[in-house]
Amino acid sequence: MELLRNITEQPTNINRMCEPKLQGSCELRRKRTEEHGHAPAEMARIVTDHASGKCYCRGKVLGKGGFAKCYEMTDLSTSKVYAAKIIPHTRVSKPHQREKIDREIELHRVLHHKHIVQFYHHFEDKDNIYILLEYCSRRSLAHILKARKVLTEPEVRYYLRQIVSGLKYLHEQEILHRDLKLGNFFVSELMELKVGDFGLAAKLESAGNRKKTICGTPNYLSPEVLNKQGHGCESDVWALGCVMYTMLLGRPPFETTNLKETYRCIREARYSLPSSLSPQAKQLISSLLAKTPEDRPHLDHILRHDFFTHGFVPERLPASCCHSAPDFHVSSPAKSFFKKAAAALFGGKRDKVKYYETLSEYINHSPRKTALANVDGRPLSPSAGRPVAPSPEGLPPMTRDTIRLIVRGSLGSCSSSSECLEDSTTGSVAETVASVLRGCLENMPKGKPNAFIILRMRVWVTKWVDYSNKYGFGYQLSDHIVGVLFNNGTHMSLLADKKTVHYYAELGQCSVFSTSDIPEHFVGQVTVLKYFAHYMEENLMDGGDLVSQADTHMPRLYLLQWLKSDRALMMLFNDGTFQVNFYHDHTKIILCTQREEYMLTYINEERVSTTFRLSSLLTSGCPADLRQRMEYSLNMLLDKQPV
CATH class of the missing domain: 1.10.510.10 (Transferase(Phosphotransferase) domain 1)
Incomplete structure (x- = not known):
């Protein structure tokens, strides 16, 4: 065997064949390979390329084959180490043998790819042909x-x-x-x-x-x-x-x-x-x-x-894998958390108790790296702050809250760290939304609105999952599009047909491809995107009764920025749609434009939605609890650093 x-x-001895006959020719070639496996004993240690004037120092043997040996070879002027394939002229004295080496050089020298051994240079002297290749220190x-x-x-x-x-x-x-x-x-x-x-x-x-x-x-x-x-x-x-x-x-x-x-x-x-x-x-x-x-x-x-x-x-293997099996079972807090969250969803009371104990410990020890998912559209995370109490009628608006930001991500930024600022375009969208909210709050009278309207929202976030400690932030829209804003600042959307992917490296620059023809460098991200989609579809329920209606004439919605504080999650989209989900009572507010008019939707604790024209709020005012949520949402937009 x-x-x-x-x-x-x-x-260390690469044996192969290239003959029209089978066993006899193979064995003959194998014997020739063994006979020719040794380079001449007198090979010089210092080798000079007379055309360039460069000198190289020959090092240890890396491997050998039928015509050649491979050595470490160091450029004495730069100290760069190569893998040098050295072929004695005596081994390729016949025309067809030399043609084979020349063909190998011509094919290899034009190849440039991350996963192809790089060809650098070739030269020869009176004794040998030298091919300088990329040095791979871990061998084969x-x-x-x-x-x-x-x-x-x-x-x-x-x-x-x-x-x-x-x-x-x-x-x-x-x-x-x-x-x-x-x-x-x-x-x-x-x-x-x-x-x-x-x-x-x-x-x-x-x-x-x-x-x-x-x-x-x-x-x-x-x-x-x-x-x-x-x-x-x-x-x-x-x-x-x-x-x-x-x-x-x-x-x-x-x-x-x-x-x-x-x-x-x-x-x-x-x-x-x-x-x-x-x-x-x-x-x-x-x-x-x-x-x-x-x-x-x-x-x-x-x-x-x-x-x-x-x-x-x-994503990467440790060098220890060269001699011992890796341990892929090291438990991460996020992975453990997801398992306990699933147990809380589908298990008994004991599972729920374990889950909430883990959640409390996880938040206390990892305030900026959480892996929280929402159930029924609601965050699994209880608020770290106290519930917002409505302001009594007749009192001035609540003073500005202190916002304790935990984690964030932005399109075009390098990670979910708050140290990576969004680009100027993302910032301008945020400023526009902030100015609309500020203008409404500063000019809105006390009281309750006289009327609200019933309409179909364009789209809003019905489910979300934060896995930014490893991949990024995922969400599902009411039109069943799933998006992920990755930690590297790029965004992918899986359309409702489950066959089309939209990729954004920055605002307005969209690449489209099919899930049946994924570019090689996107395979990993699409795999994660599908994982998020499957997780939300299988484990999470929609977060309200608000019905949406897709508008094919409007541009696709995708996430520009998300922020998580200790009390709420904020999401800002490319068209200015702005949504904030509050943890403690599971209420939500959504600000968007429809028919060139601003609309504000409030989803209450019972998951019942009410939509107002912003113009009517400016005339009639709004309930105190909604006003407080609007103020807090504005403060999330204005505060950019974690406390």
Whole structure:
């Protein structure tokens, strides 16, 4: 069982084949590889590029292959360290051998991608050809797997996501790698994966013009390559399935004691899927290792598979993962809080008691990083302040409250920290709303309004969840659009059709794409967006009786800024819609414009809504409790720093 594993996965000796015959040619090439695995003993330690005048110092061996050895190589003028692939001229003396090296250089030198090993320079002297590449200090996934034996599913998602990103770039450049395996995935100091070794890479040809050469590493060859039907993008996808299987189980899927049997298993797509794998992992492996090339998924679809969307994907792995399994089960306060909140929703009295005890402790110890959700549209957080008492009739308006801001987020800001100020456009929207509220409060007489109107609001926030300690602030509008203002200052909306995403990096700049064709760099954020949508749909109820009516002629609503104090949540939208939810009694006020007129809606403790024209409030006044809430809302807009 170890024979083929050693042939295909030995970290320091990359053995592969590219011959039209099968076993005999493979074994012959393998023997030649072993014979040629040693560079000349007299190789100089200091190497000079005579064209540039630069001198390099050769360091330790990093790996070796059929024609070359790879060394650490340091530029003596800058101290920059490279991985230098050094090929003796004696190893490429035949024309076709030299052509192979030249083709590798020409293909690799034009590639520029985060997950592709960077090509820097090449030169030669009388003895060798030198190719200077990006140095990856953590070596390769083959080294990591050798130390670890198997990897966890979150790690496999982490690495596969980066492999797919690099491979998609290659295929977009019409380049096939043709030798994807653990030994060709290199890991940088920061644990970022880089696809490397383009010795067998080739330009993509049309199906009729594909070369029939059997090319690659035995355990990773696809059925169509073995059957001499040629190598296409689907063959790289097959190899990806072999890589995934190997990372999860520590051995290639078609490993046997002899090469003929391995090829027989590959042609029949015959392999086992142990019960230790998750159902999602089994499904993805099965699709990647489909016998028919056309049945394998496109790279665009792989990251949307349940294996990725229904499982944890770490944003970064610690360097300790190179030799020991990571601990992904460290409990965070936010995660624990969500679990207790769910228990409070659906459990018994004991669960509710535990939840409120946790909530109290969580707020006391983490005042600026909360993970609170609302139930029935109401915050799970009890007010840290006292209920607002109505001002007695005839008394002057209440003096300005002290606002204790806990956390905030703004479109275009770098985090939910209050130290990141909103941009000038967001500020101008806030100033406009503040001036409207201030003008109303300063000129509104005491008393109660004579009349209110019944109308359909355009849109308002019916549900929300604050997960800004990790991702951002999510909300659902009454027209069923779900939005998330992320901690990095960007915003995403999932439209009611659940198929369209709107992305905003700043006010007015919208990118639109389908959930079936997500740009690679947005996959993570869309996954979080869907998580928020699912959570609110499954666990939260609407916060009032107010019926809304979508206006297709109006621009889409999206969140510009949110603020949380110890008493209320404030949300400000791109069109000036302004909503404040009060914790202690679950009341809400919503200020918006309709038909060029300002409307103010008040949702009371019974979740019953009343809508007033602002002009009527200026004439007739409003109830004292509503006035107090308007004053507090204005103060939230005016106070920008936490107390």
